[in-house]
Amino acid sequence: MSHNPKTMHYTLIDYQTSFIQSERKICALIGGTGCGKTFLLPIAIFYKAVKYWEAHKKTMEIIVLAPTYKMLLRNPLKYLKQTFDEMGIAYTLNKSEMTIRFDYGVIYLISAESYESMQGIHASLVVMDEARLMAKPVFDTALQRLAFYNGQLLILSTPYGSNHWLKTDVYDAWLNGDDNVFVVNPKSSDNPFYPLSEIERAKNMLPKWKYEMFFEARFTKPAGLIFEEVTYIPRFQLPPNCIYFRGLDFGFNNPNAVVQLALDPNKNDTVYVIGEWKKAQTNIDDLEVVLKNGHGAIYADPAGKDALETLRRRGLPMNEAKKDVLAGISMLDAMFRSKKLLIFDDLYQLQDELSSYVWQVDKNERLTDKPTKENDHLIDALRYAIFTYEGGYLAGKFMDAIVAMNYRFDSYDIW
Numbered sequence: 001m002s003h004n005p006k007t008m009h010y011t012l013i014d015y016q017t018s019f020i021q022s023e024r025k026i027c028a029l030i031g032g033t034g035c036g037k038t039f040l041l042p043i044a045i046f047y048k049a050v051k052y053w054e055a056h057k058k059t060m061e062i063i064v065l066a067p068t069y070k071m072l073l074r075n076p077l078k079y080l081k082q083t084f085d086e087m088g089i090a091y092t093l094n095k096s097e098m099t100i101r102f103d104y105g106v107i108y109l110i111s112a113e114s115y116e117s118m119q120g121i122h123a124s125l126v127v128m129d130e131a132r133l134m135a136k137p138v139f140d141t142a143l144q145r146l147a148f149y150n151g152q153l154l155i156l157s158t159p160y161g162s163n164h165w166l167k168t169d170v171y172d173a174w175l176n177g178d179d180n181v182f183v184v185n186p187k188s189s190d191n192p193f194y195p196l197s198e199i200e201r202a203k204n205m206l207p208k209w210k211y212e213m214f215f216e217a218r219f220t221k222p223a224g225l226i227f228e229e230v231t232y233i234p235r236f237q238l239p240p241n242c243i244y245f246r247g248l249d250f251g252f253n254n255p256n257a258v259v260q261l262a263l264d265p266n267k268n269d270t271v272y273v274i275g276e277w278k279k280a281q282t283n284i285d286d287l288e289v290v291l292k293n294g295h296g297a298i299y300a301d302p303a304g305k306d307a308l309e310t311l312r313r314r315g316l317p318m319n320e321a322k323k324d325v326l327a328g329i330s331m332l333d334a335m336f337r338s339k340k341l342l343i344f345d346d347l348y349q350l351q352d353e354l355s356s357y358v359w360q361v362d363k364n365e366r367l368t369d370k371p372t373k374e375n376d377h378l379i380d381a382l383r384y385a386i387f388t389y390e391g392g393y394l395a396g397k398f399m400d401a402i403v404a405m406n407y408r409f410d411s412y413d414i415w
Contacts, residue, residue, distance in 0.1 A: 012043075013191060015184040019154075020044050024182035026143075028131075028155035028170050032188035032217040034198075037156040038075045041129055042083035044154060048125050049104035060105035063118055063126040063145060067133035068280075069111040072098075076129050077109055112138045113255075113280045124151040132160035136348030139165055159219045164355060165348070167219045188215045207361070224359035224367045226329060229337045232345035238262050238272070244296030247321070247385025248287075249377045250304030255280040256287050257377035259350065260294050261385055271335065271386065273343040276350050278378055284310055291316050299388040301380065321384030326369060328387040335386065350378045 012020070016036060019029045020043065029037055045062060052060045064080075066072035080100060084091050091102040098109040110117055112134040118126075118141050126142040128134060142153055160166055174183040188194050203211050209220045242262040249257040260275030277290050284307055291298060291311065299321040300308050312318040322328070335341035343350060353375050359367045 015186045015190060016040050019184050020047050022182040023152070025180040026153045026155065026170060026182070028157070028183045030155070030157055030159055030166065030171060030183060030217060031186040032215045033158065034188045034194040035186045035191045038079055038129060041076055041127060041156060042080045045080070045107065045125070045127060046087070046089065048152070052124060053104050060125060061121060061123045062105055062107045063121060063123045063142070064107055064109050065112050065115070065126065065128045065134065065138065065142065067112050067130055069113065071130065072109055072111050080107065115141050118142065118145050121145055122148040124149045125154065126151065127154045127156070129156050131155045131157040132164065132166055135352050136165040139169065159213050159217055164352065171219065185217050187217050224361065226357045226359060226371060227333055227336055227354050230343065230354055231336070231339055232343050232351065235344045235346055238274070239264060239266055241265060245385055245389050246294055246296055246298045247381035247383070248298050248300035249380040249384065250301050250307050251280065251282065251377070255377050256282050257381045258290060258294065259378055259381045259385060269340070271341050273341070273347060273350065273382065276347045276378055278349050287311070288314055288316070299384045301384060319388065321388045323384070324387065325371070328383040329371065331387055332383055341386065350382070353379050
């Protein structure tokens, strides 16, 4: 193979150049829509791979992550092929293994849904595309895979909510002077090629928080956040007399999701969320293994009647959950606000869901009483468990708090 570096004929904006040339451990471009994030991905990879060859006379192992398999095909793979073709870079794509091999290294294309497949790869470069849609364990595993060669993590993303790891572990760390982190934070308008008319249209059409997040690249809290007072606590050893129970949201085409809870009778029946599991492309056998490693009664989505009955026949303590959406949300909110429902702070996927769980808006941008059905599988599992547990035991305990929240119950059979 030839290792003569190619000449790159791309005109980059100053913030793109700063991002590519940074040698910090974590380098992030957290920018507005249209600031050229995905366009930059293959250019950054090629630049880093050539620099690595010049320094070490070795090829580079590179991991590229996207939130889902479909997004992996639509963005990183598409842009890598397109740019490599434009630059005349010879490469071999193995679509069954999802790898691209070229003169300066090998690129492993991995979906964050299956981030565990990064294990075993000692990478010198990891690129996370649209990292805002990835959970904290993906970020942690990426850093782990870079440790052996002291490699670099590149992050390309729009911002997200104020509690997301992208803000707390990357953006805030940079603001606080962490020498391991470098961030460029351009607005959409910082790209001179992005049409100002589109920015103005978005400003007039979108809710203020959404415009600020996607066009001004600010970390903002979504309007209409359903659960505003959630308490996360460090993991600790639970007392021996806790009562355990679980919630299950069947996945079908979406991820299966399970939450493990423990009720502590010594703490006035405080409930702790102590475990989570959410994974796409899993079947009933995978689910059985996970559930048999947990504890207590399981309250599952009654829409999955066949799966529920199959798991019951396999010896699991399955129960149909009460599915009253608003009443269940009301009860969760009341328990969060009264600090009777607490979440262990290492349950990153549930934290991610709760930080973006919002009420839908109507055509006039007014909030409705319907939650947005997106990234909510663990929340649904939690709602099933809490709302159904012991035939309304918890509901009876917290009835006064729920009524005090002034939610509408008129069309719902609460218990």
